[in-house]
Amino acid sequence: MPAEPAKLARNSLVVGLATVLSRLLGFARDMLIARMLGAGPVADAFLVAFRLPNLMRRVLGEGGLNAPFVPVYLDLRTEAGVEAARHFAGQAFAWLALALSVVTALGLLLAPWLVLAIAGGFHDAPATLAMATSYTRIALPFLAFTTLASLLAAVLNSEGRFLVAALAPSLLNLVLIAALVVALVTGMPSQQGAALIAAAVSLGGALHLLMVAIALWRGKTGLARPRLQWSPGMTRLVKLGGPALLAASTSQLVLLVATQIASAQPGAVSWLYYADRVFQLPLGFVAVAMGVVLLPAIAAQESHGDAAGRRQTIDRALLLGLALAVPAATALAWLADPIISVLFERGRFTEIDRIRTADAMRAFAFGLPFAVIAKVFAQVYFARQTPHLPLYAGLAALIVAILAGRSGTMAMPATNAAAAASLAFVTQAGVLGGFLLRDRLWRPQRRMLRPMLAIMAANLVMLAGIEAVMPRLLSSLSIDAALSRRIAALTLLCGVGCVLYALAGRLLGAFRLRELGRFGKTS
16 A cells, blocks of 8 residues: 555654764764874775775665565565564574674685775875774674664564664764764874774674664564574575665765775875765765665555555655755755865864865765665665666666766866766666666656756755855854854854745745645556
């Protein structure tokens, strides 16, 4: 049966706000990292070591395990009952834990090659490579902890329990902030401080697993006993798992390609990282929420053969996602300099670091709406248990990112890498949209045109307001102003934009959920 518009919006809001909390804590963390490490060799080494755990956290947090697990779990619960689904979850946990033990051991052994796979430019910087290898080995256990936590979170999501699963990743940032505060207060040297933060990464992963396990244990479904048994459900999970996980991780693999491009210049990895952190705030709020909430909704519709409900859900998700992504992308592009300056420009993070990071963020902003569209479209094929099509779209995106990165000017590798990532998101959205049209699973409807035009018009109103207010706040945004004054000025500037966009969007009809609920009924 079709998901109600209000329920879709409410669940998306829950996941989105929890994700924003994690991202805001991530900003606090990154402000402290920038203060302690700046954008030099130690920062490059740590951030490359952190890239792999962070990649897996994002892939899994954005529904990487949801994609293969949720449809199989829901089918078993419908066909064989709750107890059969519980046993399947226990089997999946046991086999995944065994596989992760092997992978972690191999990762510890092959850490130097992992670093070079992410940042090949470190081959000519042996000291940076050695530091990155050490930090990678310290942080690597995080991968096992967070992957197991994500499997348990997928069980919670299957049961419609989104809050704890969405909040749990924030523990990592809380632990990292505590470690950074200790390092700064004690005046710890940067290399030693980076090692402490890497250890905090693994600790944060363990706490993430513990929190989700407790939530599942205390719920109605309960925590299934892990069993190394094989079943038809496990066969289906394995067949779906590889392609689905690769397809769901495409956006993060694109960022790995971007990191590889940026590693050609000292400091560029750090510029790209800080720009990506800001970019991930709206992407996390919109795309993660869309991915986590949409998959169970569409999977349920597929199991009931509700094609009309699926089309309605896609329409609602697209309009809701773009209503948030379009103004966010505009704000990231127009306010790149003050945002980066207020967040990071202090300590070892210099003016040139701010300029290069802001340039990269503008390049990222262009791809934000397309990343959201791709996330929405991919859920249809994950729900239908045909992940090979999102995988093809992801591979096309990766090829575009590689080609764009190689053909661009290397004078500004961080900006070039971010632009390559944006082009990859455009490609992914376009290919997935083409598949949906070909398979007649969805098509844009004429009645979507009015709210889309309203979104664009409200965005222009917001931009005009920002341009009008900006000159009056320049002195308050200056690096010479007190930090509290700069934060207040940036908050005011963003607040004016949000209020103007919300008012204009409401008046023009961009945010009427009742109207969204009617899309697809006349198709």
